[in-house]
Amino acid sequence: MSEAMILYEIDKRKRCTASQLSGYFDFDKGYVSRMIHKLSKQKLIERVSDNQDKRKKYLHITEKGQKVLKELSDNASHDVRRMIEKIDLEQVNSLIQSMEEIEKILSANKGGRFDEEK
Incomplete structure (x- = not known):
């Protein structure tokens, strides 16, 4: 579930970093790091260095990651449809x-921290 949420947010954002994800979800940075490593190893996301600051890594969803995310979304939609039919x-x-x-x-109480960097 957490991995699906992470994939969704990476796909939704243009310049997403691990630190932003950690803050947005209020997850421990080590936990986010492990999830990113796992998703990267599965080739669902990739880390790309910033042109200005090579230490900064942006996260991007891969084509394979987009397919997985679409499948998760389709399954969730099917489940909701079945629940409300x-x-x-x-x-x-x-x-x-x-x-x-x-x-x-929930959006109002999140303070819009992450939304400013779309």
């Missing part, structure tokens, strides 16, 4: 509104 439309709309409110509250 027997719920009537009014309840689905209520569920969506509730989820939007949850997202709004």
Whole structure:
């Protein structure tokens, strides 16, 4: 699950670093480092040095990583569809509104730390 979230965020960001991921998810830097190493070893992401500062490494999702991420997303969509298929439309709309409110509250409390560097 954490690896899927990391893949998603790397794909979503243009100039993503391990330090940013650690701060965004409030994960221990060592934990993020181990996940990045694992994802890199699986060839799902790659580390690219900054042109100005070779010590700084940006994370990019690979083509293989994009395929894995799409498969995870498709599976999640299928699971959600299966969970709500027997719920009537009014309840689905209520569920969506509730989820939007949850997202709004969580986003506001995150302080937009990471969103500034898209």
